[in-house]
Every structure is written in C-alpha cells, then in structure tokens.
Amino acid sequence: xxxxxxxxxxxxxxxxxxxxxxxxxxxxxxxxxxxxxxxxxxxxxxxxxxxxxxxxxxxxxxxxxxxxxxxxxxxxxxxxxxxxxxxxxxxxxxxxxxxxxxxxxxxxxxxxxxxxxxxxxxxxxxxxxxxxxxxxxxxxxxxxxxxxxxxxxxxxxxxxxxxxxxxxxxxxxxxxxxxxxxxxxxxxxxxxxxxxxxxxxxxxxxxxxxxxxxxxxxxxxxxxxxxxxxxxxxxxxxxxxxxxxxxxxxxxxxxxxxxxxxxxxxxxxxxxxxxxxxxxxxxx
Ligand SMILES: C[C@](O)(CO)[C@H](O)COP(=O)(O)OP(=O)(O)OC[C@H]1O[C@@H](n2ccc(N)nc2=O)[C@H](O)[C@@H]1O
Ligand SMILES: Nc1ncnc2c1ncn2[C@@H]1O[C@H](COP(=O)(O)OP(=O)(O)OP(=O)(O)O)[C@@H](O)[C@H]1O
Numbered sequence: 202x203x204x205x206x207x208x209x210x211x212x213x214x215x216x217x218x219x220x221x222x223x224x225x226x227x228x229x230x231x232x233x234x235x236x237x238x239x240x241x242x243x244x245x246x247x248x249x250x251x252x253x254x255x256x257x258x259x260x261x262x263x264x265x266x267x268x269x270x271x272x273x274x275x276x277x278x279x280x281x282x283x284x285x286x287x288x289x290x291x292x293x294x295x296x297x298x299x300x301x302x303x304x305x306x307x308x309x310x311x312x313x314x315x316x317x318x319x320x321x322x323x324x325x326x327x328x329x330x331x332x333x334x335x336x337x338x339x340x341x342x343x344x345x346x347x348x349x350x351x352x353x354x355x356x357x358x359x360x361x362x363x364x365x366x367x368x369x370x371x372x373x374x375x376x377x378x379x380x381x382x383x384x385x386x387x388x389x390x391x392x393x394x395x396x397x398x399x400x401x402x403x404x405x406x407x408x409x410x411x412x413x414x415x416x417x418x419x420x421x422x423x424x425x426x427x428x429x430x431x432x433x434x435x436x437x438x439x440x441x442x443x444x445x446x447x448x449x450x451x452x453x454x455x456x457x458x459x460x461x462x463x464x465x466x467x468x469x470x471x472x473x474x475x476x477x478x479x480x481x482x483x484x485x
Contacts, residue, residue, distance in 0.1 A: 202246065204317045208309035209239040209484055210300035211340065212367065212448045212455050215399045216417040218387045226336070226352040227382055230396050232359075232403070233337075234346040235484040236367050240292050240306055242269065244313045247285040252277070258292035261303075268303040271334050272310035279330065280320050295371045295477055299378075299449030301337040308341030328354070337449075344484070346403065348396060361485040363406045366458040368442060368467050371477040372429050374452050381450040384422045393418065408459050412444025415457075423451035430454060433475060440470040 211233050219228040247253065252273045254263045261267060265274070269288050276282065288310060294302035308331055315322045322330075324343060331338030336353035348357045394416025402410035424431040430447060433454045437445045441463050442456025458464050464480055471478045 202317065204244045204313045206242045206244070206309035206313040207239040208242060208294070208302075208305035208341070209235040209237065209344065210294045210302060210305065210369075211235055211337065212300070213417060214362070214403075214411065214415060214446070215394045215396060216419055216449070217393050217396065218385060218390070218418050221387050222352075227385070227387060228351065229349065229353055231349045231353065232346070232396065232399050233340050233349055234362060235344050236369070236481045237484050238294055238300075238369065238479055238481045240290055240294050240302065240309070242306065242309045242313055243289040243291070244310070244317050245287045246317060247287045249285045250283050251285040253285070253287045254290065255287070256290040256292055258290070258296070261290070261292065261296055268307035268334060269310040272307040272331075273314060275330055275333060276311060276314050276320070276322075280318075280322070282318055282320070284318065286314065286317065295453065297375045297377075298371045298453040299376065299447065299451045300369070300453055301341055301449065304335045304337035305341040307331065307334045307338050311342060328356070348400060359400055360404055362403050362411055362483060363408050364483055364485055365408060366461065366464050367481050367483060368437070368456040368458060368464065368471065369453055369479040369481065370433055370437065370455075370471050370475045371453040372427070372433055372475055373477070374427055374429065376423060376427070376451045378450040381419050381422045381426075384426070385419065390418055390421070408443070408457070412457055415444045415446040417447055419450050420447045423447060427452060433471075436471065436474055437467065440467040442467055
C-alpha cells in the first residue's frame with residue numbers, strides 16, 4: 202500500500218516576539234496560513250525495518266538530518282512500529298526560505314505514517330510529536346489558519362483569510378533561523394504588530410485591513426543583514442502588490458494581491474531581479 206500527502210508552504214501574516222525565554226527559544230505570537238505551493242510525499246512500506254528517503258531535489262539531506270526521516274523515526278520509536286518505510290519527497294517548496302518546507306514535510310510524514318500503519322493517533326497527539334521536531338511542525342500538522350503562541354506550538358484556529366493571489370520571491374541567499382532569532386534584541390523592539398487587529402481583519406474578511414496590519418519583527422534583523430531582501434520588498438511594493446512582508450525569518454518576501462490583472466505585471470517585474478518567483482493562491 203502507498204499513501205500520499207501534500208506538504209504545503211506556510212506564510213506568516215504576522216510575527217511578533219514577546220520575549221526571549223530561559224530555554225533559549227523566543228515567546229512568539231504569530232498568525233500563519235498555508236499557500237498552494239506544496240511538496241508531495243509518497244510513503245510505502247518496505248519489508249526491512251528501515252527508513253529510506255529519496256528526492257529529486259539534489260540540495261537536501263537524505264539521511265537522519267532530513268525532517269521527514271526524523272518524523273518517521275519518532276513515530277516508529279514512540280509507537281513501537283517494527284516496520285520499514287520508503288519515503289519519496291517531491292520537493293517544490295524552496296529550501297531554507299522561511300516557508301517551513303522541511304517542517305511541512307515532517308508534518309506530512311507524521312500524518313501519512315499514521316494512516317499507513319493504521320496507528321489511530323489523534324491530531325492533537327501528532328502536534329505534540331511534531332513539536333519535538335520543530336516549532337513550526339504542529340501548525341503544519343493542522344494547516345488552515347492559526348494564531349501560534351509559545352514557541353509556535355500553541356495553536357488557536359481562526360477562519361481563513363479571504364482568497365487572494367500570493368506572489369512569493371526568494372532571493373538567492375540562505376538565512377539561518379537560529380541566527381536571526383539570535384541577533385534579535387527582543388527587549389529593544391519599539392513597535393509590535395497587533396495580533397488582535399490582524400485576527401479581526403481576517404475574521405471580518407477585510408483584505409485591505411489584512412494588508413494594513415501585516416508585520417514581522419524578524420524583518421528588523423534579516424533586512425539589516427541582507428539589504429537585498431529590503432530591496433525586494435520595495436520592488437514588490439512599487440510594482441503594486443497590496444501588502445508586502447517577509448515570511449518567517451526570511452529571505453522569502455510575499456506580496457498579497459487581490460486583482461488578477463495586477464499579478465502578471467508584478468511577476469514579470471520581479472523576474473528581472475529574482476530568479477525564484479512563484480504566483481500561488483491562499484489555501485482556503
Ligand atoms: C521563524 C519561524 O519559521 C516562523 O514561523 C519559526 O518561528 C521558526 O520555526 P522553526 O524553523 O520550526 O524553528 P526550530 O527548528 O524550532 O528552531 C530553530 C531555531 O530558531 C530559534 N527559535 C525558534 C523558534 C522560537 N520560537 N524561538 C527561537 O528562538 C532557536 O534558536 C532554534 O534553535
Ligand atoms: N525535508 C526537508 N526539506 C527541506 N529542507 C530540509 C528537509 N529536511 C531537513 N532540511 C534542512 O532544513 C533546513 C531548513 O530548511 P526549511 O526549508 O525547512 O527552512 P525554512 O523554510 O526556513 O523553515 P522555517 O520557515 O520553519 O524556518 C535546511 O538547511 C535543509 O537542509
């Protein structure tokens with residue numbers, strides 16, 4: 202038997218950091234949603250008790266460093282599954298982009314192996330397992346749109362934003378999430394985006410208010426380290442995107458656009474500056 206799972210990319214419509222915690226992580230308040238750019242996982246049982254990962258993408262680890270491998274090992278250990286699995290990752294989400302590609306693969310592996318092995322694990326328990334693999338994994342298990350608190354694992358489901366176009370542009374640089382959080386001086390932040398204003402804008406389905414309330418405090422670090430990300434934001438704004446923000450710790454910048462007529466102009470304009478540009482829809 203084979204099972205298939207999609208692993209969509211996430212964007213942060215809002216990301217605030219409340220404080221640095223004693224365990225080294227940061228207490229956050231974020232609003233995340235999914236877009237329809239996704240990896241695809243194929244999972245099949247193999248006769249030996251082993252985990253094999255393959256992918257067409259030459260630039261990700263295929264050993265125990267792969268987050269889908271870690272998800273498979275975790276579920277096998279925790280539920281004492283003495284069976285093997287072959288996981289093929291069809292990568293479409295750019296890597297180390299701020300789009301949670303690896304986290305979403307891990308979440309999809311948890312969901313898929315739960316089905317493949319008929320384990321009957323609840324979604325809540327899959328989220329708890331996912332939190333051991335990374336802060337973004339619990340959200341990637343549930344998908345939808347949520348406010349995430351704690352280090353990202355405490356989720357409160359909210360309604361999906363109104364449908365719109367999302368233009369993603371990833372400059373050719375690698376950004377380390379740990380490095381960005383490490384350089385953030387949370388106590389010195391002068392302004393914070395408003396969670397309640399963004400939740401209210403989403404619940405009311407107001408595209409304009411969503412665009413007006415976009416905010417990500419990690420931009421203060423990444424934009425300083427990589428001026429090309431700031432430049433990309435400015436270009437996207439100039440080309441007419443209605444709301445523009447960096448996702449996660451970057452470097453991907455996304456633009457929200459509500460009129461289809463504007464999308465191709467923005468896409469073509471960006472392609473002059475950036476090789477990796479995607480036009481996608483919100484997953485609603
Ligand atoms: C930037 C975001 O992607 C936004 O959604 C997340 O906050 C980060 O999620 P992630 O990549 O799943 O992060 P993890 O793999 O758990 O952590 C990577 C590193 O980021 C830092 N980190 C992460 C999450 C958090 N709330 N505080 C942190 O300080 C820690 O140094 C950690 O070692
Ligand atoms: N299945 C996977 N897909 C992509 N990257 C993976 C995977 N497994 C492990 N990695 C490693 O994880 C690192 C981060 O990749 P990922 O694409 O998850 O970053 P990201 O989009 O910045 O995530 P986040 O938004 O959660 O911070 C890369 O260095 C990559 O080598």
